[in-house]
Amino acid sequence: MYELLDIFFLSFHTALILFNLLGWIWKVTRRWNLYSLLATAFSWFVLGIWYGFGYCPCTHWHWIVRRRLGHTDMPSSYIKFLIQEWTGFSIEANIVDAGTAIFFFLALGISIYLNIKDYKKK
Template identity: 70%
Template sequence: MLFNLFGWIWKRVRKWNLLSLLLTAFSWFGLGIWYGLGYCPCTHWHWLVRRELGYTNMPSSYIKFLIQELTAMNISAVAVDWLTGVSFGLALILSVALNIRDYKQNRRR
């Protein structure tokens, strides 16, 4: 998640960041058609492991889960979803823009 949000900062990994963001978008919106908007196979696997370990009453959002676990704050699911979506959108816009800029600069050389 941190790489998705901030990987665009470093030129050396920008292409990988864009790929990671596009794969995330495919998971959320492509696989989300069948499994529900925002579906992530990694989260699904984590929930299965936690269920086997006896954990119940898990939130539907992994980000909400992390916020609760790390800070003990109970932020509404709607607020977490908005924060996640806006953060993802900004990271995607920045990654696309910087990758295009890098491509154009490399073409001029």
């Protein structure tokens, strides 16, 4: 059961991250992309007040599953984990965190801009 949950979280969380980064490209998904980015920001910055900056429920639940599977040396960054999992490369956490922030705010800015532009067209 935990093996299936591990695969589910790996697939779902990866897809969610890719949607956050690229969902603004297609007009039909732009509004949902903005909602997803805002939910991510809420999790990181508001829930992060209580659970730690950058808190993500998906990461939290996935780490519970992975601990049950015997994985004990999990990085604090899910993006660092994905890079290691998908490519085998280990990149310094501060570089991954900086890249994550840059790409997140870039995607958020583009999504806000395009959603406003689409709204004004209506």
